[in-house]
Amino acid sequence: MPELPEVEVLRYHLDSLLTNKKLVSVDVLKLRVVRPECPKLLQDKVVGCTIKGVGRKGKFLWLELERAQSRTTFPLIIHLGMTGRLFIQKSNKSLPKHAAVVFKLNREYLVFKDPRSFGRVTFDADCLGSLGVDALSRDLTEEMLASVIQTTNQSVKARLMNQKHIAGLGNIYSCEVLHKSKISPFIKGSSLCLAKVKALRKAISMTLHNQVSFGLSLDLDFEGEFKNDGLFYYGSKSGRDNQLKEPFRVYGREGESCRNCGSIITRSYQANRSTYYCPECQLCDET
Ligand SMILES: [Zn+2]
Structure with a gap:
């Protein structure tokens, strides 16, 4: 599932590929993805609009559309959901299986493909309004993180993943930042001292910035359907032959050794999700 860094890399590429392009038509092939909007309303509202840029908050993207007559924007x-992918292809190529919404530009399609249909295309700005501070934003200060984490008896990991408080961290990067800051994923938020909150904020910022930089350094295929479909979200121009390896610290590394201390990375379950951690580096010293 794409999290903040993957969505930010996608936003960066789409912004340069889509800005100032005009939407000629829209086809909705999977109704579930646009609900509660109806396809006709979607068509009426966006056709003729010009894309002025691509924005992001947390794991949400948006196309900033300008109406032709009034020059107002909306x-x-x-939201890519679990399996959504957004890419550009030439309009003379046939559409992929599981295409959910297809925006016709001039000689290209912007395709939203979603095999499991958990993604969403909507005008409802409330889904952005209900998000907490973006995890990559400078607004995520130590004071703000302390007010989010230290005020709950929930586990630190559950709090980090709650998008209403901090937007953008999912299961993968929550595991990663907790390992980097040497915090147990199981410790109650209210038990975390200020020094650990400080370390956590630094880990969030460094991990996300590093992943975005890493994603931007790759030779990606955002002008067509991705060829590479492994654990790593991005597609490379060279496809599966040159599978990209993501430098995770703990995520997906059960049974491998911790790069800090050599202990074996453990997988446990928290709220039906896999939590990967190092039992040595991330001791739960809660009493
Ligand atoms: Zn360790």
């Missing part, structure tokens, strides 16, 4: 919001 966002068309897209």
Whole structure:
């Protein structure tokens, strides 16, 4: 599932590929993805609009659309869900299986493909309004993080993943930042001291910035359907032959050794999700 860094890399590429392009038509092939909007309303609202840029908050993207007559703008919001992919292809190529919404530009399509249909295309700006501070934003200060984490008896990991407080961290990067800051994923938020909150904020910022930089350094295929479909979200131009390896610290590394201390990375379950951690570096010293 794409989290903040993957969505930010996608936003960066789409922004340069889509800005100032005009939407000629829209086809909705999977109704579930646009609900509660109806396809006719979607068509009426966006056809003729010009894309002025691509924005992001947390794991949400939006196309900033400008109406031809009034020059006023509004966002068309897209959430990739579990399996959604957004890419550009030539309009003379046939559409992929599981295409959910297809925006016709001039000689290209912007395709939203979603095999499991958990993604969403909507005008409802409330889904952005209900998000907490973006995890990559400078607004995520130590004071703000302390007020989010230290005021709950929930586990630190559950709090980090709650998008209403901090937007953008999912299961993968929550595991990663907790390992980097040497915090147990199981410790109650209210038990975390200020020094650990400080370390956590630094880990969030460094991990996300590093992943975005890493994603931007790759030779990605955002002008067509991704060829590479492994654990790593991005597609490379060279496809599966040159599978990209993501430098995770703990995520997906059960049974491998911790790069800090050599202990074996453990997988446990928290709220039906896999939590990967190092039992040595991330001791739960809660009493
Ligand atoms: Zn360790």
